[in-house]
Structures are given as structure tokens and as C-alpha cells.
Amino acid sequence: MVSVAIMGHGVVGSGVAEILLTHKQKLFAGLGEEIHIKKILDLREFPDSPVAERFTKDFEEIISDREIRIVAEVMGGLHPAYEYTKRCLKAGKSVVTSNKELVAAYGAELLEIAKEENVNYLFEASVGGGIPIIRPMNQCLVANIVNEVAGILNGTTNFILTKMIEDGMQFDDALKMAQDLGFAERNPEADIEGHDACRKICILASLAFGRHFYPDSVHTEGITKITLEDVKYAENFGYVIKLIGKVKRRSDGMIDIIVAPMLVPFKSQLASIDNEFNGIMVRGDCTGDVVFYGKGAGKLPTASAVVADIVDCCNHLKQRRFLYWADSKESNIVDYKESVWRMFARVTGEGAEQKSREVFGNINVNTKNGTKRIAFLTESMTYGDFLDKAAQLESKGVKVCSMIRIGEL
Numbered sequence: 288m289v290s291v292a293i294m295g296h297g298v299v300g301s302g303v304a305e306i307l308l309t310h311k312q313k314l315f316a317g318l319g320e321e322i323h324i325k326k327i328l329d330l331r332e333f334p335d336s337p338v339a340e341r342f343t344k345d346f347e348e349i350i351s352d353r354e355i356r357i358v359a360e361v362m363g364g365l366h367p368a369y370e371y372t373k374r375c376l377k378a379g380k381s382v383v384t385s386n387k388e389l390v391a392a393y394g395a396e397l398l399e400i401a402k403e404e405n406v407n408y409l410f411e412a413s414v415g416g417g418i419p420i421i422r423p424m425n426q427c428l429v430a431n432i433v434n435e436v437a438g439i440l441n442g443t444t445n446f447i448l449t450k451m452i453e454d455g456m457q458f459d460d461a462l463k464m465a466q467d468l469g470f471a472e473r474n475p476e477a478d479i480e481g482h483d484a485c486r487k488i489c490i491l492a493s494l495a496f497g498r499h500f501y502p503d504s505v506h507t508e509g510i511t512k513i514t515l516e517d518v519k520y521a522e523n524f525g526y527v528i529k530l531i532g533k534v535k536r537r538s539d540g541m542i543d544i545i546v547a548p549m550l551v552p553f554k555s556q557l558a559s560i561d562n563e564f565n566g567i568m569v570r571g572d573c574t575g576d577v578v579f580y581g582k583g584a585g586k587l588p589t590a591s592a593v594v595a596d597i598v599d600c601c602n603h604l605k606q607r608r609f610l611y612w613a614d615s616k617e618s619n620i621v622d623y624k625e626s627v628w629r630m631f632a633r634v635t636g637e638g639a640e641q642k643s644r645e646v647f648g649n650i651n652v653n654t655k656n657g658t659k660r661i662a663f664l665t666e667s668m669t670y671g672d673f674l675d676k677a678a679q680l681e682s683k684g685v686k687v688c689s690m691i692r693i694g695e696l
């Protein structure tokens with residue numbers, strides 16, 4: 288029997304307890320041992336839980352219990368999750384987590400401690416919810432040089448965009464639905480402003496390039512400025528708008544990393560990924576593109592990945608899984624204004640089409656709403672050049688209402 292503790296009984300934590308209880312026999316058959324939930328840490332009361340007597344409000348009961356070998360940290364947030372994780376690892380307990388905020392902020396340090404203590408720190412659930420992505424990248428694709436990873440990494444925003452595009456739903460109503468379904472973060476700003484996707488692309492970049500990428504060094508834009516008009520124009524051009532996290536190692540070794548809404552061509556494998564589903568494209572030099580697809584948010588999909596990590600830890604109680612990246616202060620990230628894109632712009636004003644052509648040169652214009660309210664696609668240019676030209680256009684009396692990158696995905 289392997290004793291485990293679960294820290295947090297929210298959406299994911301309650302899912303972990305549920306799977307461990309309802310899939311007990313299945314897990315036993317695979318592992319040859321029972322996984323026993325010894326303690327659950329939460330400040331709230333859960334008198335109706337089938338394991339109500341195992342709840343505690345005191346972390347010390349977990350850390351001092353030598354029988355507990357594995358701890359699932361599913362409390363979310365940085366503090367006290369960071370302090371508790373560190374203490375568990377230092378006490379010789381393996382830790383598994385869905386906490387992308389913590390992994391993105393302190394992953395290198397926690398992986399180093401796990402290495403020193405000869406225990407495991409696993410976080411399959413931190414990216415892509417129920418989609419296997421950390422383990423496949425770390426193991427199955429290990430023979431590849433991966434120079435690019437891109438994907439839809441946030442279920443809440445993809446759900447909102449899908450509802451806007453397919454049902455013409457208003458932003459706030461779609462967000463409320465995503466919250467009710469348990470997809471959104473406690474503070475949904477992390478979803479809609481792109482921070483959650485940023486944490487996830489940082490984790491994938493750290494894994495791909497072997498050194499820690501910090502979220503505050505990544506240019507991040509959310510979806511709050513996307514309107515139904517943008518959605519319709521994008522469709523006319525043959526694109527769908529998605530929030531994309533993308534990292535690419537250029538041939539000069541510089542890393543181009545960003546989170547932003549992008550126009551994704553209908554033919555892209557990412558274009559048809561809807562609702563809370565995530566899709567992650569990993570470009571390996573031997574494999575070519577490999578796309579991972581599945582439910583990126585929600586109780587049981589995410590809990591399934593946490594439980595898989597618990598099982599992995601059970602199978603490797605005295606052995607480390609090789610999952611590691613180093614801390615780094617390297618500053619080889621491309622300034623977002625130097626990054627090159629084709630752009631979509633939606634503009635309004637007297638003579639909008641003619642003035643846009645004067646400023647941007649060769650553009651592909653959609654004039655569905657007349658010549659004063661148009662949208663156009665530019666040729667490739669640095670984002671900085673685009674901003675300069677947009678300012679020139681505004682000085683000619685044409686308002687730039689939207690500017691969205693075109694993702695060549």
C-alpha cells in the first residue's frame with residue numbers, strides 16, 4: 288500500500304480523490320499495490336465526503352507523517368503551495384501537481400530540490416489538462432530537436448471564443464458559463480488576459496530548451512479586445528481567431544515566444560479545436576509535426592493527469608523520473624517588436640481603404656461594410672514596423688480598431 292496526501296479539495300483536488308476512490312481496483316490491477324488517500328488538506332469542511340474523516344486543516348499532519356510518500360498539490364496559487372511543496376520534497380516526499388503558476392514561477396528550483404533529495408516532482412496536469420504532453424515531450428520525443436511548440440493552451444478562452452464564433456454569444460455570458468463548468472481560474476483574469484496560457488508555454492519552452500523561461504519575460508496579450516466584428520472579418524478571410532501560445536528557436540539561437548490572439552487558417556489542425564479542448568503542436572526534426580488534442584480543462588480530465596503522476600511516483604518510489612531543466616538568467620528572447628508577422632487590421636475612417644494602401648502598400652482588403660469600415664491583411668513585417676504604420680494611419684484620420692497577428696500554424 289502506498290499512502291498519499293492531497294493538498295486542496297477544489298475542482299481538481301476533488302477529482303483526484305474521486306478517481307482514486309472510484310478507480311481503486313483498476314489502479315490496483317495496474318500497480319499491484321493499493322493507493323491509499325491518507326490525508327486531504329483543506330480549510331473547508333466536507334462532511335458529505337466518503338473520506339470525511341481524513342480531512343485536515345493542518346499541513347504539519349502531512350509533513351510529519353512518514354508513511355505519506357506522495358503528495359498531490361492541487362491547491363493552486365503560489366503561496367503557500369511553494370512553501371509546502373518545498374518542505375514535502377525536502378522531507379523526501381514526491382510531489383505531483385496541476386499548479387502551472389507554481390511550475391512556471393519556481394519549476395527550476397523545485398526540480399533541483401527534487402534532484403538533490405532523490406524524489407520526483409511531476410506536473411503532467413499543469414499543461415493541457417487531461418492531454419498527455421509533458422511525458423510525451425520528455426520521453427517519446429526525446430530523440431528530436433524541437434525548435435517550435437505552439438498551441439491552444441487555455442480551455443476557458445477557447446470556450447469563450449467558440450461560443451462567440453458559433454453562437455454569437457457575448458463575451459461575459461460565455462465567461463460565466465466557463466466558470467460554472469469549472470474551467471476558469473479562481474481569478475478568471477489569468478485566463479482572459481493570457482497569463483494562464485503564458486505559464487503553460489513557459490513550461491513547454493523550459494522542457495523543449497532545457498532552461499527555465501519566466502512568464503514575466505514573455506509578451507502576453509489576452510482576448511478581451513476581440514469583438515464579434517473581428518471574428519466575422521477573420522472568417523471572410525478564411526481564418527478563425529484563437530488564443531495561441533507559441534515558442535520558436537530561430538536559426539540564430541534567439542527564442543521567439545509569445546501569447547496572443549491569432550488568426551489561424553481554416554486548414555490548420557488547430558483551427559477546428561473548439562470549446563474547452565486544447566491542441567498543442569510540437570515540431571520535431573525527426574517526427575515532423577505532432578499534435579496533441581483533448582480536454583484542456585475541467586475536473587476529471589485534469590485529475591486524470593494528476594493521478595497518472597501519482598501512479599508514476601508509486602512505480603518509482605526509490606528512483607527519479609528524469610524531468611529536469613536548469614535555472615537560467617539567459618536573455619536570448621526576441622523583443623516582441625522585432626518579431627515578424629503578417630497582420631490583420633480592422634480600421635474605420637474616411638478613405639480608409641485608400642489611406643491603408645498608401646501606408647501599408649500591398650494589402651488584402653475586405654470591404655464588406657463599405658470603404659470607411661474595412662479590414663485588411665498585411666505582408667510580413669516586424670511588429671514594431673506595424674505599430675509605426677498603424678500610428679501613421681491614425682495620423683491620417685483612420686482609427687485602427689483591431690490588430691491581430693496571423694499565425695502560420
Ligand code: HSE
Pocket residue numbers: 413415416440441442443444470471472478483583584585
Ligand atoms: N483555467 C485553465 C484553462 C484550467 O481554462 O485552461 C486548466 O489549466
